[in-house]
Amino acid sequence: MVTIAAAPPLIHAQDRLSRDFYSASCPNVESIVTTTMNRLSSENNVVPIGMLRLFAHDCFVEGCDASILLTGASTERAATDNLDFPQNPFDAMDELKKTVEESCPGVVSCADILAMATRDAVTFSGGPSWTVLKGRLDGTISRESRVAGHLPGADFDVEELESNFGALGLSLEDMVVLSGAHTIGFSHCHQFTSRLYGSSGSDPSLSPSFVSTLQKQCPQFGGNPTTVQAFDISTPFAFDNLYYKHLLTDEGLLVSDSTLTTRNDTLRLVNLFANSQEAFFSAFARSMVRLGSVGVKTGSGGEIRRVCSRVN
Incomplete structure (x- = not known):
């Protein structure tokens, strides 16, 4: 029998996040994201696949801060490793953010929505569920030049x-x-x-x-x-x-x-x-909880974007 060893300490520890972060400010955020994500996944079976990949590509570059969602010249989305992304998960994130904003304006970060939506994408596809720790802020830096060498390569040994x-x-x-x-x-x-x-x-x-x-x-x-x-x-x-x-x-x-x-x-x-x-x-x-804790921005390290594709 193989025992799963404990992971080493993360660069940014999980204790900077919490499961109940929005319990007072947006108590229904989990159900809002899950209901919307399940609907979008039912309408297009590429959405769960794209959301899981989107989360990984975000966390490996700059940490889990939704920087991959920012648009504009020379952003992460313009990098070679991200050019073949389908538009579907980006559209889904726009819809998710809009729905959350209608109930809790200016409260929930795009980074936290992406983390919850990724969990729901996996669960919708028949995989496991987990408690998403929350409290991430959205990053304000997204640079094409920072992508190369940070994502796992298709030809890596x-x-x-x-x-x-x-x-x-x-x-x-x-x-x-x-x-x-x-x-x-x-x-x-x-x-x-x-x-x-x-x-x-x-x-x-x-x-x-x-x-x-x-x-x-x-x-x-x-x-x-x-x-x-x-x-x-x-x-x-x-x-x-x-x-x-x-x-x-x-x-x-x-x-x-x-x-x-x-x-x-x-x-x-x-x-x-x-x-x-x-x-x-x-x-x-x-492992998804550990990945979701990498490079998180809290305190004065980021913002809560009103629109996921641009900084405030």
Whole structure:
């Protein structure tokens, strides 16, 4: 049996946030966000996938401060790593903020709404729920130049991933379990075609049948650049543990997925989560609380935006 070790102290500790932060100022905020998020997710199944990715891309750059939502020249949204974001999660955040503002004007930050909506996105997709700690302020800085090198790369090996997550104060276990977010969602062909058409053939760490499937979806020449492939080819919209099962049959879409089976310590965790969805869900909930506490702005460190796409 594998024991999930305690994560090291975060760069910005969880004790700066609280579960009851809006109990007096906006007591119904949780139900408002959940009801709205469930409606938006029912209307468009891309919304939960996009919201989960949006939260991760926000927290890895500048911390969990909704800086990714700011628009304008040379903001985070203009960075290469964020150019292929669908518009749906941004539109959903606008709707969520508008709905919350109608009940509690000027009280709830976009960063907290994004954290709650992400939890609801996972739960809506069949995954676990968790208590979202609140009290984040919205950041006022969003720079394209600060994105490069901070997000986990599609071609990262396990050591690079460990360093990337570790820079946020997240543990090896957090790294493996948060990679499981790829149980829902899709990747564009350009993120993995080098594994299919190398000078010496396809990546030998991939199953030949999986390579054949991917080559049909993403041909070497003449393909549509907007074509996407599901990380989990079985249930791309369902939050489950099949992502880990596919890793064990050499069907990890990105290098950063497959690499989790190349070292004994990470492979033990992959096996644990592949064999127990309950263990994965429990660990994922804990790791999302830790991720959501990275780089939070409180006190005089930020503001509560009235509109998520621009500073006040």
